[in-house]
Amino acid sequence: MAEAFDVDFGELNFSNIYCVNVQNDCLDISGAIVNGNFFKTENIKDKSISVGESSKVKINDLNIINSNVAIAVKDGSKANFSNIFLNDNNLDIVLFNKKQEFLKPSLSITNINELNEEKILQSKNTKLNIDNKNYLGNLDDNFINSVIY
Secondary structure (H helix, E strand, O other): OOOEEEEEEEEEEEEEEEEEEEEOOOEEEEEEEEEEEEEEEEEEEEEEEEOOOEEEEEEEEEEEEEOOOEEEEOOOEEEEEEEEEEEOOOEEEEOOOOOOOOOOOOEEEEEEEEOOHHEEEEEEEOEEEEOOEOOOOOHHHHHHHHOOO
16 A cells, blocks of 8 residues: 655655545655645544655644554654644654664654643654653664554
């Protein structure tokens, strides 16, 4: 099964992505530069947004409902998200390395509707900042990989 949108080693500027009932990822980003506004998903079986392989991503206005994983940032990527509404996801935020040859990823979030820290999986040495608060990961990448894949 394929992703709804797959951006590999390119650039994407978007306004209004809406995915519903996707069996895999809605937006899968690898080695790319992505900037966007208005990203909404409902009923995503894998990840609503997956950012990997040293991507640089900035998205404003995300509404993610009923996904297995709302946001995954991995493998040296740097992501900035603002104005986020998360509801009824199995996991809201996953920050880790899938491929050990990459540096650790970082994620910065501003203005999130509600934060359930029990729905965050964060590996050691990753950088997570949510509404000007830094979070420290304590999980091993291998553990997170076993949960996600």
